[in-house]
Amino acid sequence: MADLTHFTLSEARDGLRARDFSARELTEAHNAAIERARPLNAMALETAEHALSMADTADQRIAKGDGGLLEGVPLAIKDLFCTDGFRTTAGSHILDTFVPPYESTVTANLWREGAVMLGKANMDEFAMGSSNETSYFGPVENPWRRPGDNRPIVPGGSSGGSASIVAARAALAATGTDTGGSIRQPASFTGLVGLKPTYGRCSRWGIIAFASSLDQAGPLTRTVRDAAIMLSAMSGHDPKDSTSANLPVPNFEAVLGGDVKGLRVGIPSEYRMDGLPAEIDALWQQGIRWLEDAGAETREVDLPHTKYALPAYYIVAPAEASSNLARYDGVRYGLRVEGDDLIDMYERTRAEGFGAEVQRRVMIGTYVLSAGYYDAYYLQAQKVRTLIARDFQTAFEGVDVLLTPTAPSEAFATGDKSDDPIAMYFNDVFTVPASMAGLPGISVPAGLSQAGLPLGLQLIGKAFDEEMVLRVAEALEDAAEFNAEPDTWWETST
Amino acid sequence: MIEGATGRWEIVIGLEVHAQVVSEAKLFSGASTAFGAEPNAQVSFVDAAMPGMLPVINETCVEQAVRTGLGLNAEINRHSVFDRKNYFYPDLPPNYQISQYKQPVVGEGMVTVDLEDGSVCEVGIERLHLEQDAGKSLHDQHPDATYVDLNRAGVALMEIVSKPDLRNADQAGAYIRKLRAILRYLGTCDGNMEQGSLRCDVNVSVRKPGESLGTRCEIKNVNSVRFVQQAIDYEARRQVDILEEGGEIEQETRLFDAERGVTRSMRSKEEAHDYRYFPDPDLLPLVLSEDYIEAIRADLPELPDQKKTRFVESLGLSEYDAGVLVTEKEVADFFERVADGRDAKTASNWVTGDLFGRLNDAGQGIAESPVSPENLGGLIDLMADGTLSGRLAKEVFDEMFTSGRPASAIVEERDLKQVSDTGEIESLVDTVISDNADKVEEYKAGKDKLFGFFVGQVMKASQGKANPKVVNDILREKLG
Numbered sequence: 001m002a003d004l005t006h007f008t009l010s011e012a013r014d015g016l017r018a019r020d021f022s023a024r025e026l027t028e029a030h031n032a033a034i035e036r037a038r039p040l041n042a043m044a045l046e047t048a049e050h051a052l053s054m055a056d057t058a059d060q061r062i063a064k065g066d067g068g069l070l071e072g073v074p075l076a077i078k079d080l081f082c083t084d085g086f087r088t089t090a091g092s093h094i095l096d097t098f099v100p101p102y103e104s105t106v107t108a109n110l111w112r113e114g115a116v117m118l119g120k121a122n123m124d125e126f127a128m129g130s131s132n133e134t135s136y137f138g139p140v141e142n143p144w145r146r147p148g149d150n151r152p153i154v155p156g157g158s159s160g161g162s163a164s165i166v167a168a169r170a171a172l173a174a175t176g177t178d179t180g181g182s183i184r185q186p187a188s189f190t191g192l193v194g195l196k197p198t199y200g201r202c203s204r205w206g207i208i209a210f211a212s213s214l215d216q217a218g219p220l221t222r223t224v225r226d227a228a229i230m231l232s233a234m235s236g237h238d239p240k241d242s243t244s245a246n247l248p249v250p251n252f253e254a255v256l257g258g259d260v261k262g263l264r265v266g267i268p269s270e271y272r273m274d275g276l277p278a279e280i281d282a283l284w285q286q287g288i289r290w291l292e293d294a295g296a297e298t299r300e301v302d303l304p305h306t307k308y309a310l311p312a313y314y315i316v317a318p319a320e321a322s323s324n325l326a327r328y329d330g331v332r333y334g335l336r337v338e339g340d341d342l343i344d345m346y347e348r349t350r351a352e353g354f355g356a357e358v359q360r361r362v363m364i365g366t367y368v369l370s371a372g373y374y375d376a377y378y379l380q381a382q383k384v385r386t387l388i389a390r391d392f393q394t395a396f397e398g399v400d401v402l403l404t405p406t407a408p409s410e411a412f413a414t415g416d417k418s419d420d421p422i423a424m425y426f427n428d429v430f431t432v433p434a435s436m437a438g439l440p441g442i443s444v445p446a447g448l449s450q451a452g453l454p455l456g457l458q459l460i461g462k463a464f465d466e467e468m469v470l471r472v473a474e475a476l477e478d479a480a481e482f483n484a485e486p487d488t489w490w491e492t493s494t
Numbered sequence: 495m496i497e498g499a500t501g502r503w504e505i506v507i508g509l510e511v512h513a514q515v516v517s518e519a520k521l522f523s524g525a526s527t528a529f530g531a532e533p534n535a536q537v538s539f540v541d542a543a544m545p546g547m548l549p550v551i552n553e554t555c556v557e558q559a560v561r562t563g564l565g566l567n568a569e570i571n572r573h574s575v576f577d578r579k580n581y582f583y584p585d586l587p588p589n590y591q592i593s594q595y596k597q598p599v600v601g602e603g604m605v606t607v608d609l610e611d612g613s614v615c616e617v618g619i620e621r622l623h624l625e626q627d628a629g630k631s632l633h634d635q636h637p638d639a640t641y642v643d644l645n646r647a648g649v650a651l652m653e654i655v656s657k658p659d660l661r662n663a664d665q666a667g668a669y670i671r672k673l674r675a676i677l678r679y680l681g682t683c684d685g686n687m688e689q690g691s692l693r694c695d696v697n698v699s700v701r702k703p704g705e706s707l708g709t710r711c712e713i714k715n716v717n718s719v720r721f722v723q724q725a726i727d728y729e730a731r732r733q734v735d736i737l738e739e740g741g742e743i744e745q746e747t748r749l750f751d752a753e754r755g756v757t758r759s760m761r762s763k764e765e766a767h768d769y770r771y772f773p774d775p776d777l778l779p780l781v782l783s784e785d786y787i788e789a790i791r792a793d794l795p796e797l798p799d800q801k802k803t804r805f806v807e808s809l810g811l812s813e814y815d816a817g818v819l820v821t822e823k824e825v826a827d828f829f830e831r832v833a834d835g836r837d838a839k840t841a842s843n844w845v846t847g848d849l850f851g852r853l854n855d856a857g858q859g860i861a862e863s864p865v866s867p868e869n870l871g872g873l874i875d876l877m878a879d880g881t882l883s884g885r886l887a888k889e890v891f892d893e894m895f896t897s898g899r900p901a902s903a904i905v906e907e908r909d910l911k912q913v914s915d916t917g918e919i920e921s922l923v924d925t926v927i928s929d930n931a932d933k934v935e936e937y938k939a940g941k942d943k944l945f946g947f948f949v950g951q952v953m954k955a956s957q958g959k960a961n962p963k964v965v966n967d968i969l970r971e972k973l974g
Contacts (some may be wrong), residue, residue, distance in 0.1 A: 022837045082545060088545070090545070095545065098545065100544070100545065100546070101539075102539060102544070104546060204546075204548060205547075205548050206545065206547075207536065207546050207547040208545045208546045209545075209546065209776075211775070212775035213775035238670075239550065240548060240550060241550075242548065242549070242550055242776060242777050242778055243775075243776065243777075243778065291861075316685050317773060320772075320775055322580075322770075323578050323580055323590050323770070323772070326580060326582065326588060326590055327543040327545070327589055328589060329582065329584075329585070329589060331584050331642070332542055332543070332587060333544070343582065346582060348757075366770065368770075369580070369770035369772055370770060371768045372769055374771075374772070378772060414497045432520050436698075472669035
């Protein structure tokens with residue numbers, strides 16, 4: 001039998017329905033691939049036995065003809081999603097023994113649709129990072145390497161484990177979460193499709209919070225069609241999340257297979273920044289031509305407050321994080337380091353439990369909310385956020401979707417930016433504006449850099465118009481014909 | 495006013511009352527709010543701040559806050575916001591409290607407070623906001639560990655902030671009692687201070703009359719009306735003494751030590767928490783429609799002030815009696831059941847006189863009254879139809895209070911029925927007149943006071959059962 005790990009999700013789904021192979025066979029193949037991929041350090045927990053039992057259930061349902069959207073499809077789950085009875089760490093020492101007694105809404109939706117859990121994907125600690133180097137469980141490696149160069153490359157972050165394991169063909173798809181780019185940037189770095197839905201499309205219930213007003217779950221997949229299928233399964237109104245949108249879930253796959261003739265694509269001039277690498281700009285121009293060739297109109301649009309988005313994001317997100325992470329205090333669950341008194345216990349627990357990047361953001365967040373600084377930082381950042389949202393609104397009066405690069409660079413080598421937080425934060429420069437406005441964004445693999453690493457292009461849509469984003473993404477995907485795969489160096493490494 | 499060495503000082507008091515909302519479930523979780531459960535038996539994942547848990551507003555609590563706002567004649571804000579108040583404490587699992595900071599659900603209002611001397615003062619309400627209660631730290635379970643009970647964590651509180659309109663401890667006490675009455679009438683808080691469902695923070699400052707406000711101290715968590723009053727008196731005197739010795743008041747948070755009747759410094763302004771308030775991103779702003787508010791307004795019960803007016807204007811009660819009856823909703827309800835279809839003044843006299851007297855002696859509240867309103871009404875009916883004289887009625891009432899039985903059964907059993915039969919009474923009168931010929935002479939000679947003697951003799955002869963009015967009439971006729 002052909003290698004069952006090289007299907008796309010939709011191919012695998014169709015093969016399962018046609019009984020070409022069983023969910024058990026598919027899962028066994030992926031369990032084995034995950035085991036072989038251990039050198040990538042992409043998984044925080046492997047749940048091979050559980051996966052097989054889920055696969056058997058799926059096989060029974062398929063046999064009865066009542067399988068769900070993802071019946072028998074093996075997935076990796078970012079370790080930020082609480083999974084009932086399975087350790088969920090958020091990549092942090094402070095939660096490294098935490099086993100939730102409840103299941104996040106998004107993963108519950110996936111299981112309802114028949115998906116199989118292969119394990120929990122490694123990630124930047126509390127989703128704070130753009131290279132997956134901040135995990136307590138060690139950095140994740142990108143399956144991609146520069147040809148002829150054995151130096152490890154980062155997979156991006158914070159959903160780096162999810163991206164890495166899907167790019168390594170060890171899972172058909174993975175869940176990620178995106179606060180400022182944590183799905184789209186790793187997708188760009190690993191040659192995958194990464195979709196951040198509109199804020200409110202997927203429930204946040206049971207996802208460990210980083211920045212509540214920005215966090216949004218979404219899929220990392222190998223194709224746009226796979227992303228559409230995953231999104232249909234993941235999303236939906238949840239009364240347990242007050243910010244979840246009470247809207248019907250479209251069949252996102254159904255919008256695919258059309259064309260983009262006459263659609264209007266905006267090109268935000270402010271994204272053409274100083275210092276943007278020529279190859280990124282060239283790919284962007286190529287993307288414009290592809291869409292024009294496919295019949296879309298392109299036009300320049302203005303998003304005048306773009307340059308304030310990143311600084312404002314690095315005020316709002318840490319502010320919310322400083323409060324969200326206050327609950328990890330050693331009192332009720334997770335790590336506790338005993339101290340001389342209560343305050344000492346708090347301090348020791350959090351000093352030992354949180355890594356440097358998390359501590360940095362908690363301190364920034366605490367500072368910007370402090371008396372005397374709130375107005376100058378937090379309040380000002382919220383005003384900027386309103387202006388950014390207004391920019392997009394105005395732009396979308398004249399266009400259906402925006403096309404931009406996903407990240408300002410290709411994937412970089414492990415350790416390259418870990419001593420320079422500002423350089424690291426700059427990774428999110430193209431993804432953060434849509435996050436601040438709550439808009440859907442997708443990264444589509446569009447080509448390889450001169451060094452031979454994947455590069456993505458980003459499409460940003462109107463709120464709750466993922467259908468448009470997916471339609472145009474498919475056109476981009478068709479034009480780019482990105483079918484490169486990383487060498488499987490990890491299969492032979494010892 | 496307090497008298498100091500340098501003259502009179504005015505006390506300025508503002509109260510922050512934390513009233514636990516009557517609701518089945520907590521403010522942002524489905525856990526039960528019932529009092530007295532085993533520790534940590536009523537704790538949801540949200541209350542315990544488990545990772546990934548999210549708050550969802552309990553509509554009942556919002557409705558209760560709006561109802562309370564309307565009962566306080568206050569402005570209801572169509573748009574309000576929940577904020578996080580950040581501080582670390584083990585009885586606060588997320589280490590932030592969800593509260594309302596800049597945009598509370600209820601704005602300015604007004605409470606009319608009746609004082610002991612019959613005068614009335616108006617106390618402004620600054621705001622009312624919804625917030626979560628904390629759990630309880632138990633320090634007495636283990637020699638060197640603190641236990642935490644989270645049953646109360648997340649229960650809804652209304653913080654009701656008065657304007658600094660109160661000028662002495664009596665006014666403060668009367669304000670709390672009035673506020674508690676309104677909350678109970680509305681059914682939005684049970685007002686039980688012993689169980690902690692009503693707690694007060696007291697802000698006290700002093701100034702010379704006419705001067706601007708002095709620096710205030712906040713006294714935290716004072717949990718009875720008496721303690722509030724003691725705390726105010728102590729704190730005002732303390733501040734006057736400092737000022738008169740040339741000192742300055744430091745703005746600080748103080749604690750009331752109930753055992754010693756003093757306030758003690760808890761933390762200074764410098765040590766005050768920086769709560770880092772910001773809007774809770776897990777919750778949407780609370781938006782209330784006009785229809786929603788009007789539906790609650792239409793459903794408001796009659797409140798103490800309205801009830802008092804009705805008792806005076808429609809039932810003819812005195813201001814004083816009406817005021818006494820409406821203080822507690824249970825008393826007013828009791829009275830209304832007694833007065834139903836009967837003379838209201840008589841009913842009021844029985845309730846505020848004999849019944850209150852006996853209940854006070856027994857240390858009981860109206861809810862424990864052995865005499866039901868129906869039975870008290872029955873007693874009044876027996877007086878109205880002439881079956882019982884006033885004197886007999888009091889005897890019967892005493893027995894009703896002891897046994898809890900209805901008046902009619904007692905009258906029946908003890909054969910206490912009043913005699914109104916003129917023939918029977920006439921013969922008694924005749925006997926008394928003939929037995930006391932000398933007194934009759936004296937009476938006829940002008941000693942009018944003896945009339946009472948004859949009445950007494952007839953009543954005695956009837957064993958108290960003769961109808962006094964009939965006795966009077968016949969005596970007057972026979973004595974000429």
